[in-house]
Amino acid sequence: MKINREEISQQIKSAVERLGYLFIDIEFRGDDRNRILEIYIDNEVGITTPNCVDVSRVCGNIIEEENLIESKYRLDVSSPGTDRPLKFIQQYKKHINRNFELEFEDQISEKFNGKLIDINNDILKFEIDKKIEEVNFNNIKSAKIIVGF
Numbered sequence: 654m655k656i657n658r659e660e661i662s663q664q665i666k667s668a669v670e671r672l673g674y675l676f677i678d679i680e681f682r683g684d685d686r687n688r689i690l691e692i693y694i695d696n697e698v699g700i701t702t703p704n705c706v707d708v709s710r711v712c713g714n715i716i717e718e719e720n721l722i723e724s725k726y727r728l729d730v731s732s733p734g735t736d737r738p739l740k741f742i743q744q745y746k747k748h749i750n751r752n753f754e755l756e757f758e759d760q761i762s763e764k765f766n767g768k769l770i771d772i773n774n775d776i777l778k779f780e781i782d783k784k785i786e787e788v789n790f791n792n793i794k795s796a797k798i799i800v801g802f
Contacts, residue, residue: 665690668715672707674704691729691730695732712728742777754799755788
């Protein structure tokens with residue numbers, strides 16, 4: 654039994670955005686007997702369990718009402734976690750004063766570590782090698798939070 658991943662993704666993305674969250678990604682795993690949809694959402698202040706419950710309820714209703722998946726499935730909703738690269742500038746605000754591993758569009762396979770100290774529109778200020786560097790968000794190829802213990 655085939656599912657239309659594109660249609661499901663578009664419907665889920667629209668629902669997530671109507672609820673006021675950033676749609677980060679959707680992953681399809683499993684097979685017809687054990688289908689798993691993982692939806693990742695975020696916002697500027699952090700995702701809570703009640704946020705995930707709201708999104709799960711709305712998205713589950715859409716899947717059922719539109720009959721988007723005919724087989725049994727499990728729907729998981731969560732924040733992307735620190736192991737996933739940040740995709741949207743709105744995700745950075747809650748990470749001021751945290752360390753990042755950065756890769757820039759104009760650099761060839763060189764990564765930098767820096768501490769995010771400020772955000773002003775599309776300009777992010779990082780402390781890199783004890784210097785303050787202003788980085789245009791559009792020049793960031795990849796940004797991952799460095800988790801310290």
